[in-house]
Amino acid sequence: MIPGAGGAGWYWHLVAERLHARGDEVVAPDLPADDPAAGVPRYVEVALAALGDRRDVVVVGQSLGGPTATEIARTRPVRRLVLTNAMIPAVGENPGDWWTASGHEEAKEAAIRAAGREDAGFDEAWEFLHDVPADVAAAGAEHQREQTDGPFRDGWSLPAWPDVPVTVVVGRDDRFFPADFQVRLARERAGVEPVVIPGGHLLALANPDGLAEALINAL
Template sequence: MTTWLLLPGAGGAAWYWHRVVAILAARGDEAIAVDLPADDPSAGIPQYVEVALAALGDRSDAVVVGQSLGGFTAAEVARRVPVQRLVLVNATVPAVGETPGQWWTDSGHRAAKEAAVRAAGREDAGFDPEYEFLHDVPPEVVAAGAEHQRDQSDGPFADGWSLPAWPDVPVTVVVGRDDRFFPADFQVRLARERAGVEPVVLPGGHLLALAQPDVLVREGLDVPPGPPPLAQ
């Protein structure tokens, strides 16, 4: 049996992982999806980490999985306690010493996203969550998720937290080939430069756990991990 600690992205809803939880539980694994206090403006990454650690309890050798904004929390959890490995899914792959607020520019995301917007001819379209996030999620799943949505506060971007050091554990980086929010080529570069691994590229957009849970588990979570990240 494997224990999985599943950390969501912006909005902090554990519900994001419910389709993956069902698959993992059906085969006898323990899947712990964590609700993070994302709508609390006083809570930043340190508070998210404490909530995640409380959910993990005294379990050891878990696999920690972070999606999107959850990449910061997942990396710090993996640094703080003994874990089997770290999996980052369409994630904010951190750099040591870089705050979440700095990530958007320093990582190159801003430039990559602007290029993707131009390539899609959407300069005047504005931000559209359905286009960015929900384009490949089944309609019934989108409808069921409405009651679980919470606004993401600025807490993680205002507290000055940065990763002190990369955790010394094997890392898998999973990239959605059709991600419209974190373009795939941008993510591939971050995986190589920051985590020192070749990413696993899967069909699907930003919300792989909702759109392609079977593929994510079979070809993303279950793949052999890469080595511990390069020293930064």
């Protein structure tokens, strides 16, 4: 399970508890998000080192973890790739170009207007934490690292789309990657109809039961 910005494997802990309860093994590594020299290739190295020689793997990527998870699925045999509220990459596209090439800026601005808000810049509470329980959000602070721009300027781009089954899980209430935007990317880039479940951008913290169920169904 690949975390998003900040690189905290802790992000997955509530979902991991639910998967452990049914006998699944979960590997959720911390990534070197605070290292400006580390980009997607380094994130892949760290994740694969944590994975070891395990086989019959489902690789899951959240948000910024999308490109890393997709590259893992391209380079190592896996059973399935699952992307949750993810930056779904396009072949030949650098993550630094994703924001413009995907149409994210326009989609987010439209969602902000639809919510009756003025765009006053990034608002972590409104965009990320609006449906995360306060105690969970507070507990997560110590696990996060400062996300550098390493993945956005290291020059990596996806060489080819992985030849594996893909599931895309979309948070219906995501304010950072609006749901209709994600649905379009799932169809255009991954060629799949996404699974839409309740929850905002941090699905694993806001709706761990729903996300665990979606992952189990994807197995």
